Amino acid sequence: MLEARDITVQIGDKTLVDRVNLKLEPGSFCAVLGKNGAGKSTLLKTLTGDIHPISGQVCMEGTLLSHIKPLTLARKRAVMMQNTQLPFAFTAFEVVLMGRTPHTRGFETHDDRRIAMSCMAETGVDHLASRSYPTLSGGEKQRVQLARILAQLHDAIENADPCYLLLDEPLSSLDMSHQHTLMHHIRRLTQRNVAVLMILHDLNLAAQYADEVTILKDGRLYALGTPDEVFRPELIGDAFDCPVHILRHPEFDCPLVISTALHGKTMPSTGNRVAAAVR
Amino acid sequence: MSTLVQWFYVWRTVPRFMSSIWVLLILTLVLGWVMVLSVGIGAVNIPPSAVLAIFAHLLGFSTETGHQPVQEAILLTIRLPRVVLAVLVGAALAVSGAAMQGLFRNPLADPGLIGVSSGAALATAIAMVVLSQITLPVITYLGPALVPMAAFAGGTMATVLVYTLATRNGQTQVTTMLLAGIAVNALAGAIIGFMIFLADDDQLRDLTFWTLGSLGGAMWSSIWIVLPFLLAAILILPALSRGLNTILLGEAEARHLGVRVELLKKTIIVFVGLAVGAAVSVSGMIGFVGLVVPHILRLWIGPDHRFLMPGSAVLGGLLLLVSDLLARTLAAPAELPIGVITAAAGAPFFLWLLLRNRDQEGYL
Secondary structure: OEEEEEEEEEEOOEEEEEEEEEEEOOOOEEEEEEOOOOOHHHHHHHHHOOOOOOEEEEEEOOEEHHHOOHHHHHHHEEEEOOOOOOOOOOEHHHHHHHHHHHHOOOOOOHHHHHHHHHHHHHOOOHHHOOOEHHHOOHHHHHHHHHHHHHHHHHHHHHOOOOEEEEEEOOOOOOOHHHHHHHHHHHHHHHHHOEEEEEEOOOHHHHHHHOOEEEEEEOOEEEEEEOHHHHOOHHHHHHHHOOOEEEEEOOOOOOEEEEEOOOOOOOOOOHHHHHHHHHO | OHHHHHHHHHHHHHHHHHHHHHHHHHHHHHHHHHHHHHHHOOOOOOOHHHHHHHHHHHOOOOOOOOOOHHHHHHHHHHHHHHHHHHHHHHHHHHHHHHHHHHHOOOOOOOHHHHOHHHHHHHHHHHHHHOHHHOOOHHHHHHHHHHHHHHHHHHHHHHHHHHHHHHEEOOEEOHHHHHHHHHHHHHHHHHHHHHHHHHOOHHHHHHHHHHHHOOOOOOOHHHHHHHHHHHHHHHHHHHHHHHHHHHHOOOHHHHHHOOOOHHHHHHHHHHHHHHHHHHHHHHHOOOOOHHHHHHHHHHHHHOOOHHHHHHHHHHHHHHHHHHHHHHHHHOOOOOOOOHHHHHHHHHHHHHHHHHHHHHHHOOOO
């Protein structure tokens, strides 16, 4: 279990994450939602140990994250950050092969290459294997990075050992069909004891695939529960400052969020206020 | 069927791997051959066969002594130290360059960037212009070793300064380090300018030639002093290749892959600082090798540091060896500064590679 106990993150005098508690069990799929600047990425970086909270603790399976050896951690936890750039012309295959770093010393074995290639097939990028990574499109890069993450956790997933997958908007540049294919794939991983924490912007993807939804607002935990519990018009409308209708999905019996904000109109008030301030 | 297709895709990625190994092998053979060739070239010519016979004799493989003793003396006391130094300095500079480019995730990074070269140059200028005028027992005792010692001290001190400026709570900010390096370079440039203003004509000439580099002072005694620093970089930096590969994805990404990023950064900075400081102290400023050798190789065999680092060592040694050969033969009996050769030969080649690559893939 990955657990955040009462964590607070401050940078300068600004509180980015405010006393958040969160538990992530192997086998569950948790979506983290919230407005821009709500603290989603900061929370994720705290959970990965990249940012140290000024108070509170992050524990994995009862041990403080900072007390776990980097290599041990890398074998059971993989992280996908937003738009990973690569300044040099590695091939897509070489990038995915880097996911095998915690498992082999020196040079990758034949097995590593086989695993890397099958992970590329899972995210639908095996045909791009010999392409230079910097020349790929945004969506292709995301799928290659996802393949790298899967290659990193491959051993744990095979053995159904508990492992953790933390993803920061992994699908933001993908088309609809790829979004659903990959969500479906990640959803299936939870059956093999994988815990998934995913930052998302698409509420309907969260409603359709996640077991649990966490909504952040101004760095605080605003709502936590199953999609059915959390997706209520007044709650979502308030969390996102955007009026919504919630319907039922005609096929999957999950909530379906429709925004009812500002069709064909400009944003009210803000513009006038700025104009007034200038005057 | 789909596994077969996958095998095809995997197979397409193999040739780069194999060709990298071939490139390394061939470069090493060429380096060995050019070493044998260049110890024989000079005012007294020694044919390669005689060179090999002398080595075979020394190593006890043959008892035949067909060569003249004078050839053996020239070979061992004049030519060989110079060739060995050229290879060591070239290799250390190129490996350091490759490591810096990986660490800064920037193909244009260079050991000079973090202030090693300018720190060494500053200390050299002060030693040549000011210290040499003072009669202190320490300075007269050091004698001709004064300038190399100053260069080494200046180089490592500048590295430590830049590194300290960029490190807070044990975390090194690579961008801050880059900017601190630029500031240190500028400040060193200002003080060197002031030293030039103070210098007399002879000192000015010494200083100018020093900044263009030369391997003319190569002796076994000086090689033994710098050998540990140069060898450490040549042998240890390539062992960090895998970590460097992952750092190209980003420092956080490397950490998530289980790499001890802070330790890696510190190790690289220490060994690069020591090696470049040592190289500058024996050979003056030799620009261009650290920047261009890894670049040429990257365009040739790809960016994987596990091939790039040893390959840079070999190609760097080869490039500097050939440059030194040209430097001492083109205008014989006079010697051209080696920095002139490395830049004049490498820069057009580099441009050609860039243009070729721009047309093909559009990425470095």
